[in-house]
Amino acid sequence: MNNDFGGCVLNAALGLTGESGEVADIVKKAIFHGHRFEPAHCPGEEDGNTHKLALELGDIMYYISIMAHEMGYTLEDIAQMNIAKLATRYPDGFSREASQKRVDVK
Incomplete structure (x- = not known):
């Protein structure tokens, strides 16, 4: 794996793109495919697509933090x-x- 600045930033950028696509897919299915937004009833509960959405948002935050760190922020x-x-x-x-x-x- 390429751990230089450009490689880390590229990995984070591509990770953001992929994870953003997963968020978009969950939202698309909820709105256009009739899956609706099904909330979990308590934090940590895995039922419901809002829990899946939260997990994907966490992945996005991970990649944002990598890129920010690489740039010194x-x-x-x-x-x-x-x-x-x-x-x-x-x-x-x-x-x-x-x-x-x-x-x-x-």
Whole structure:
């Protein structure tokens, strides 16, 4: 396995892609295939697709943490950077109108 910076980042990026696809598949089946969202009745209970969804979200968090670590950031750093970015983008809070009038994208 390639453990250099590029290899680790590539592994994390591909892992994110794969796990995001698994999340999308669960949501697709719940909405379009009639599986509905079936919650587990208590934390740790394995019945219900919301438990499966939570497990996949955990996998996504794992790959995010790997990539952040490789770039020298903590998960808290990443979250704070995103909050600052969104506060700049939507100084009065998010709205559809503000999103449509964004000037920071082409």
